[in-house]
């Protein structure tokens with residue numbers, strides 16, 4: 001670590017604090033993540049998901065892990081430095097983002113996701129805090145929860161921040177995949193357009209309730225597997241009609257609306273893949289400059305995003321079954337195999353090119369407690385982001401307590417569970433129209449008590 005001059009702390013998450021630093025040799029500005037847990041051997045370090053997944057990633061929309069250092073039993077990740085995260089941008093924003101800005105960010109994130117999914121991983125904890133921005137460029141960060149698509153279910157450990165958590169995860173599905181990232185992107189895209197979270201649940205049950213209030217309760221024809229999942233944990237969905245999203249996001253274009261609606265489909269199979277999302281008409285105006293043709297000037301002008309509609313499509317086929325009415329036809333093939341790992345190595349400094357790693361969920365299981373997610377940015381609220389995945393009976397009990405009898409007639413958000421704070425109250429028409437480009441009536445608060 002003596003090779004770096006540490007400047008200041010820029011983040012503090014579940015697993016570590018993040019510092020801005022400068023390489024004394026090259027003068028390069030980097031972000032160093034200092035892990036909270038101590039690591040007494042290299043074997044332990046290379047078992048970390050973050051090491052395992054990030055070391056394989058090399059994409060302009062995925063934050064680059066430059067090196068891993070273990071010194072005095074402390075583990076440091078050295079990343080390329082990014083100026084801020086999307087949450088900070090939203091929090092400090094005085095007026096709504098334009099659709100063009102949202103389009104540009106989302107287009108890049110979908111490219112990063114297409115790459116990650118193609119490589120056989122899915123992120124599992126996409127949220128505004130994990131999308132890092134420098135100028136016009138946005139990159140996916142924090143692979144602490146990333147999972148290999150082919151890793152063996154059941155997936156039982158903690159997954160994803162509640163507000164962006166896909167329904168199949170909320171309902172304790174033992175198997176889920178890349179569509180969980182697509183769900184999160186639907187929620188994030190809507191949030192970018194309104195500066196308010198779309199599904200700000202105050203608990204897992206309230207999360208499902210909030211989702212029902214927006215997209216309506218799932219029907220059997222829509223998502224029979226979901227109803228089976230619910231019944232397996234003795235949960236009954238509240239019978240809620242939902243609202244038209246355009247009521248929550250007034251002024252939104254039809255294309256943006258259509259994309260968000262498809263991303264936030266109950267049925268994971270009905271969500272578009274990242275590749276399909278890139279081809280959605282919402283991104284019609286986006287264009288792609290292949291990396292080999294990019295000059296510095298071009299990079300400055302064009303987000304590396306660039307949605308290689310053609311080339312990406314050639315490189316990877318559909319990775320999970322499903323279709324979208326506005327998307328290409330699907331070939332329902334199974335998940336692609338992730339790339340095989342290469343040889344292991346134990347050394348003080350782990351170069352990112354050729355180490356092997358194996359699974360280790362220990363740190364996740366040990367470090368997650370149940371706490372509300374909302375916290376002021378930059379504070380040490382590690383466990384607020386995640387919720388413990390409970391056993392079926394616990395989940396059933398909790399969810400059942402929130403159930404509205406299925407025999408009740410459809411009603412719009414008749415009795416929302418109490419929300420102690422947060423921006424959304426299950427009522428439509430609370431946002432100002434895009435054309436007004438004004439500050440939302442309530443401040444952008446990201447703090448939920450209880």
Ligand SMILES: Nc1ncnc2c1ncn2[C@@H]1O[C@H](COP(=O)(O)OP(=O)(O)OP(=O)(O)O)[C@@H](O)[C@H]1O
Pocket residue numbers: 010011012013014015016017018031033063079080081082083084085129130132141142143144382385
């Ligand atoms: N490469 C980077 N450049 C600049 N800031 C960064 C970088 N990586 C992370 N940060 C900042 O630090 C914060 C926490 O980082 P990160 O999400 O990796 O930590 P974590 O412990 O895994 O957090 P979480 O609680 O989300 O799991 C980010 O939200 C971001 O603001």
